[in-house]
Amino acid sequence: MPAISIRNLQKSFPAFTLKNVSFDVQKGTIMGFIGENGAGKSTTIKCILNVLKKDSGLIKIFGYDHTKEEMQIKEEIGVVYDDLPFPETLTGSEIEKFMSRLYKNWDEPLFYQLLKQFKINPAKKVKELSRGMKMKLSIAIALAHHPKLLILDEPTSGLDPIVRDEILDLFLHFMEEEEHTILFSSHITSDLEKIADSITFIHEGEIVFSESKDVLLYEYAIWKGSQQELKDLPEDAIVRMRQGIYGVEALVRKNRIHSIFPTTRPTIEELMVFLTKGDI
Numbered sequence: 308m309p310a311i312s313i314r315n316l317q318k319s320f321p322a323f324t325l326k327n328v329s330f331d332v333q334k335g336t337i338m339g340f341i342g343e344n345g346a347g348k349s350t351t352i353k354c355i356l357n358v359l360k361k362d363s364g365l366i367k368i369f370g371y372d373h374t375k376e377e378m379q380i381k382e383e384i385g386v387v388y389d390d391l392p393f394p395e396t397l398t399g400s401e402i403e404k405f406m407s408r409l410y411k412n413w414d415e416p417l418f419y420q421l422l423k424q425f426k427i428n429p430a431k432k433v434k435e436l437s438r439g440m441k442m443k444l445s446i447a448i449a450l451a452h453h454p455k456l457l458i459l460d461e462p463t464s465g466l467d468p469i470v471r472d473e474i475l476d477l478f479l480h481f482m483e484e485e486e487h488t489i490l491f492s493s494h495i496t497s498d499l500e501k502i503a504d505s506i507t508f509i510h511e512g513e514i515v516f517s518e519s520k521d522v523l524l525y526e527y528a529i530w531k532g533s534q535q536e537l538k539d540l541p542e543d544a545i546v547r548m549r550q551g552i553y554g555v556e557a558l559v560r561k562n563r564i565h566s567i568f569p570t571t572r573p574t575i576e577e578l579m580v581f582l583t584k585g586d587i
């Protein structure tokens with residue numbers, strides 16, 4: 308049974324629609340959820356968490372319906388939004404008191420231990436914390452009730468590389484428990500390259516792919532050459548093309564192209580750019 312299972316999720320705003328979004332997040336794995344600004348990542352996450360009402364579709368978390376059986380799953384999920392959803396005048400300790408009333412498994416010593424580890428003074432007000440500190444506080448809040456599933460919406464955006472790395476390490480530490488799972492939205496693809504097991508890519512409200520990272524990086528390759536050399540490439544190998552500064556670049560399927568053609572391994576970012584901006 309997957310940790311999260313989404314089938315045919317639809318949600319419409321006046322100028323945007325999530326169209327038949329379907330994917331699974333397997334237990335014990337980290338899924339990176341990528342897409343450009345406005346692609347529908349936050350909308351999908353908010354629908355999963357039922358803070359936004361879906362129009363239609365099925366969402367299950369650990370096999371439970373995410374709306375009808377919300378109480379059964381609440382304890383199992385820790386959520387981190389890209390901004391702290393608390394008044395700026397509250398201190399870490401005040402937030403702790405509030406949160407302890409919401410969760411049966413709330414672990415006060417763990418919360419304070421995490422703040423100590425993150426070097427955050429619990430007496431400081433939210434408005435006195437830097438963006439990195441706010442994010443760490445948010446992560447401490449999400450972890451302090453011992454969730455099995457972390458759902459993170461852009462947890463590393465706007466943070467410097469050192470803090471980002473620290474936060475990625477925290478997620479890897481969380482994953483040391485076999486049953487733990489993370490769904491992590493980001494447009495910082497290098498972060499996902501480091502820690503994700505699978506990648507789901509959303510573009511204009513539609514899922515382009517949802518695949519294990521290794522399969523993706525094995526399936527595709529980047530070929531570079533001149534317009535003339537391009538003619539030698541088997542047509543069915545070419546997925547997308549674009550005009551580069553020094554010639555043509557093509558995203559190709561590795562299994563359709565002879566190893567005689569020199570190719571390189573794509574990054575997640577290259578895959579994303581080719582699949583959204585490349586010509587067919």
Ligand SMILES: Nc1ncnc2c1ncn2[C@@H]1O[C@H](COP(=O)(O)OP(=O)(O)OP(=O)(O)O)[C@@H](O)[C@H]1O
Nearest residue numbers: 320321323342343344345346347348349350351494
């Ligand atoms: N409450 C709302 N009312 C109307 N439109 C909305 C609402 N929330 C989101 N949208 C629109 O839905 C689209 C998708 O937004 P969403 O926040 O899901 O994108 P995203 O992939 O998370 O982007 P980003 O990376 O910038 O956070 C955008 O065009 C946005 O303007």
